[in-house]
Amino acid sequence: MGIGVAEENEAELIAQAKKDPEAFGLLYERYVGRIYRYLYYRTGNQEDAEDLTARTFYRALKSLPRYQDRGLPFGAWLYRIAHNVVANWLRDRSRRPVVALEALGSSASREHGPLEALEEQEERELLLQAVRCLPPERQELLILKFVEGLSNAEIGAVMGRSEGAIKSLYHRTLVALRAALAGEERGGKGQEDG
């Protein structure tokens, strides 16, 4: 799963993709899931995630002839493109992402009763909303860590930082998230009281 563990023939495949459209198709198949998941959690809905996934791969296709292997995994290059695409998209539209309902459906809702499932969904929605209020690089870190299951070193390769810097950023992110959630809980209780 790790992007650092590139398949043996990846460099060959990239070189081939510069000449052969079918080879680009293979690269696309290898990475489409990861890029989609990343964009899904950044945008919060399927439609925009699909749109931005398409934009990311079109941009990658256009830039591929200029791509040079500088020791970074190909996946890191793609994540960078996706990061820029989503940053432009957020700036252009100036809108806050919404939490998609389909994201809230979970296996837990089938395992427990409807009330527990609803509570779990609400809790999850609150958590994801808090995540989406974090600065972009912190969101990126959490997505790469929890959705993609990357190690700190691999996240560092994607985000252009050292492993130590990622570890420290992760800790600060958790602290900030906990503070934000505590604030929301206090706000919610205050509203109920008032």
Next chain:
Amino acid sequence: MDREKSGTRSPCVRDVLQRGEDEITSASLRELSERLQQAMRPVEPSAVFVRSLGRELVEASRRQRETARRLRRNLLIGAAALGSVASVAGVAFLLLRRRALKASEA
């Protein structure tokens, strides 16, 4: 007791309280990390979307290569044409110059 109230706890008590706070903090961060793990589950793109985008990209890649090939060929033809025009112009210039020299000698 009075010392604690006035905020002048002994270093030992301070250390124990600090350690307790650190443990609470790290436990709550661990719990938050577990909640994130639960909430941020992997999602998959729809198979229809993956197939259709894949086809479009391969097609676009083909068009891009075709355009690049055509551009290279046109550049080559253009350069060859320019070279030919320059050669003809050079020969014409030399002929005219020679004729002019002959005329001036006569």
